[in-house]
Amino acid sequence: MPEYTLKIRRFDPESGRAAYWESFQVELPPERSVLDGVLQARDTQDGSLSIRCSCQAAICGSCAVRINGRTGLACNTKIGEAFERAKSFGHDEIVVEPMGNMPVIKDLIVDMDAVHWKKVKRVVPWLLPAGDPPEREYVVPPESMIDVTQTMACIHCGACVGACLSLEVDPEFIGPAALAKAYRFVGDPRDAATEDRLRDLAEDPHGLYDCTHCFACVEVCPKGVAPMDQIMRLRRRATADYGIKDRNNGYGHEKAFVDLIERYGTLHEAQLLPRSYGQGSLIRSQIDPSSLKQLASSLPTVINGLKSGKVSPKAALWHHKLPDQKHVRRIYKEIHSKDERLELNLYIVGESGGETEGAMAEGSQES
Amino acid sequence: MKVAYWPGCVSRGFTPELHGAMAAVAPKLDIELVELDRANCCGAGVIAEHNQELVDTLNARTFALAQGVEGAAGMMNICSTCQGAQSECRERLDASSEYREAINEHLQPEGLTYRHDPDWWNKNFLWLLVEEIGLDSLRERVVRPLTGLKVAAFYGCYISRPSRRLGFDRHPERDRYLDMVIETLGATPVDYAGKHKCCGFPLITMNKETSLRQAGRHIADALDADADCMVTPCPLCHLNLDLQQPDAAKRVERDLGLPVLHFPQLVGLALGISPKELGMNKHVVKTDEVQRVVAGVAAAA
Ligand code: SF4
Ligand code: SF4
Ligand code: FES
Numbered sequence: 001m002p003e004y005t006l007k008i009r010r011f012d013p014e015s016g017r018a019a020y021w022e023s024f025q026v027e028l029p030p031e032r033s034v035l036d037g038v039l040q041a042r043d044t045q046d047g048s049l050s051i052r053c054s055c056q057a058a059i060c061g062s063c064a065v066r067i068n069g070r071t072g073l074a075c076n077t078k079i080g081e082a083f084e085r086a087k088s089f090g091h092d093e094i095v096v097e098p099m100g101n102m103p104v105i106k107d108l109i110v111d112m113d114a115v116h117w118k119k120v121k122r123v124v125p126w127l128l129p130a131g132d133p134p135e136r137e138y139v140v141p142p143e144s145m146i147d148v149t150q151t152m153a154c155i156h157c158g159a160c161v162g163a164c165l166s167l168e169v170d171p172e173f174i175g176p177a178a179l180a181k182a183y184r185f186v187g188d189p190r191d192a193a194t195e196d197r198l199r200d201l202a203e204d205p206h207g208l209y210d211c212t213h214c215f216a217c218v219e220v221c222p223k224g225v226a227p228m229d230q231i232m233r234l235r236r237r238a239t240a241d242y243g244i245k246d247r248n249n250g251y252g253h254e255k256a257f258v259d260l261i262e263r264y265g266t267l268h269e270a271q272l273l274p275r276s277y278g279q280g281s282l283i284r285s286q287i288d289p290s291s292l293k294q295l296a297s298s299l300p301t302v303i304n305g306l307k308s309g310k311v312s313p314k315a316a317l318w319h320h321k322l323p324d325q326k327h328v329r330r331i332y333k334e335i336h337s338k339d340e341r342l343e344l345n346l347y348i349v350g351e352s353g354g355e356t357e358g359a360m361a362e363g364s365q366e367s
Numbered sequence: 368m369k370v371a372y373w374p375g376c377v378s379r380g381f382t383p384e385l386h387g388a389m390a391a392v393a394p395k396l397d398i399e400l401v402e403l404d405r406a407n408c409c410g411a412g413v414i415a416e417h418n419q420e421l422v423d424t425l426n427a428r429t430f431a432l433a434q435g436v437e438g439a440a441g442m443m444n445i446c447s448t449c450q451g452a453q454s455e456c457r458e459r460l461d462a463s464s465e466y467r468e469a470i471n472e473h474l475q476p477e478g479l480t481y482r483h484d485p486d487w488w489n490k491n492f493l494w495l496l497v498e499e500i501g502l503d504s505l506r507e508r509v510v511r512p513l514t515g516l517k518v519a520a521f522y523g524c525y526i527s528r529p530s531r532r533l534g535f536d537r538h539p540e541r542d543r544y545l546d547m548v549i550e551t552l553g554a555t556p557v558d559y560a561g562k563h564k565c566c567g568f569p570l571i572t573m574n575k576e577t578s579l580r581q582a583g584r585h586i587a588d589a590l591d592a593d594a595d596c597m598v599t600p601c602p603l604c605h606l607n608l609d610l611q612q613p614d615a616a617k618r619v620e621r622d623l624g625l626p627v628l629h630f631p632q633l634v635g636l637a638l639g640i641s642p643k644e645l646g647m648n649k650h651v652v653k654t655d656e657v658q659r660v661v662a663g664v665a666a667a668a
Contacts, residue, residue, distance in 0.1 A: 165565040169580040209573040213412050214565035215528035232416045253572045257413040265407045267376035276572040310649040324405050327477045335421045342420040344459045344466045
């Protein structure tokens with residue numbers, strides 16, 4: 001039977017000792033899990049070694065840890081594969097640590113209440129229907145729920161929270177799991193608070209527009225929830241469907257970018273900033289006090305750019321149009337004039353990588 | 368090798384030194400660049416956030432133009448963000464013929480069609496260099512080894528995640544290519560925490576604090592690991608790491624001052640191209656120290 005070394009991050013607040021590393025030898029077949037390895041070490045070598053677990057089948061969401069630097073479920077990670085990965089970095093030990101972004105309670109156990117669950121509560125994770133509930137159950141057409149099935153797959157393991165790169169620098173960010181949960185209700189046809197929910201998240205400086213689009217949550221989620229995609233859907237709803245002009249420039253930035261490409265085909269960067277600050281409008285950015293203040297705060301950067309010679313005054317003032325820009329404009333017109341947004345959700349149709357016939361789902365959202 | 372070349376918007380806007388560096392490096396590697404001057408912006412994640420059909424159509428248009436370049440081996444970009452944004456659209460276009468046809472309808476009036484072809488590729492210059500040209504061939508062309516230069520690799524999110532969409536199953540070492548190239552050029556790769564993290568650029572207009580704290584932290588970590596410079600295949604990362612570095616320094620409350628090179632600039636130095644031709648005088652954080660180390664090596668040799 002193969003032997004593996006697990007290098008585990010230990011911490012016991014009661015001991016008064018700082019966190020330290022300890023290595024354990026375990027013996028088990030390569031297809032068994034890293035969790036099995038940790039449990040064997042606990043059972044045979046040190047009964048105080050702590051990890052949270054229950055189902056051992058990637059269902060309960062208890063056992064998320066960081067393995068060789070990558071966040072994931074310990075019960076869902078084969079020990080043989082984890083070893084191969086460690087080896088490819090030139091290591092002969094599998095490194096197991098608690099997840100990031102949450103305080104450690106003991107060894108591999110982090111405080112999910114203090115971070116993950118607190119954030120989930122922040123988004124009001126229950127249905128807010130209009131009026132009194134019906135006498136019997138709510139009836140909704142099954143198609144209208146397809147859109148939220150992806151978010152419903154979440155098992156609250158917190159892996160995305162532990163890996164989120166915005167959270168790393170802004171602990172107040174609402175974060176991937178909670179925002180994905182928010183979409184679960186924003187996308188639910190029975191919920192009557194859609195606009196309020198969106199406005200609340202858009203106006204929060206640590207909300208919708210505090211996600212840095214890093215894909216870490218998409219990469220680590222064991223259930224394919226793709227929290228970042230749900231955040232992008234929330235933004236799409238907030239801007240395109242409700243026109244919510246938030247104070248974080250989320251609306252302005254999207255509008256400015258999309259409009260500039262319609263006009264020029266490629267990005268006219270010098271106009272992106274002022275337009276973003278002016279809710280998409282160049283005029284507004286020059287007269288509105290709050291956007292003027294923001295523009296002024298960017299001046300040192302602009303001056304640095306000009307001084308270094310990378311930004312020429314010409315590039316700042318003039319931008320060329322593509323030779324066939326009329327086609328880009330036509331594409332914009334064709335798509336914007338549709339009543340429904342056409343979307344292909346690979347979570348629902350499957351990522352075959354090849355051909356999936358009849359896989360297209362007409363977006364259930366109005367545009 | 369002939370490639371359909373998509374330089375992206377930023378390399379022709381706020382980082383013109385990148386466009387120039389690539390143009391100087393290509394002939395040294397026998398790459399013939401056919402620039403796609405009719406192609407449009409990839410959307411940089413923002414148009415995707417606005418409307419999926421729109422962003423998929425815009426990128427299908429770019430792909431169709433690239434596929435029309437006679438004799439090209441594939442398409443090349445020089446921006447991690449273009450790579451990721453375009454790969455995302457391509458994944459959807461390739462997943463369903465029905466969806467692809469619906470998108471291609473918008474291209475018809477221009478006489479264009481995106482063809483589903485698993486053998487056709489779109490690669491960042493970093494991927495192309497390792498996979499199509501090869502490190503051995505690169506090593507043979509090095510005339511000025513960057514001995515003694517300690518380089519911190521910075522990939523950019525869009526070229527790192529999600530690994531499945533970005534072809535890591537077939538090319539599992541794509542998250543190590545920068546270090547491999549740095550070694551091949553004779554320089555020393557530096558290990559530090561930020562290598563695969565986010566520069567913060569997508570948040571620069573929406574939350575400057577979160578944005579620049581990220582940039583500042585990674586630069587500080589690289590400095591603590593004794594790096595002489597950073598290198599990135601993404602011009603958007605470059606904007607946050609170089610152009611914004613003075614402001615980022617304030618947010619992390621320490622002095623920074625780490626030169627940040629575009630990937631083709633680093634390659635170009637080792638291939639013997641002058642720093643000036645590579646636009647290394649057009650950075651906000653001065654690159655003199657890097658030039659001195661490189662010149663010192665050349666003088667000693
Ligand atoms: S994409 Fe956004 S939510 Fe997801 S990990 Fe990155 S910053 Fe966090
Ligand atoms: S979204 Fe995925 S990673 Fe995040 S808590 Fe839910 S299941 Fe875990
Ligand atoms: S033990 Fe339940 S998910 Fe791992």
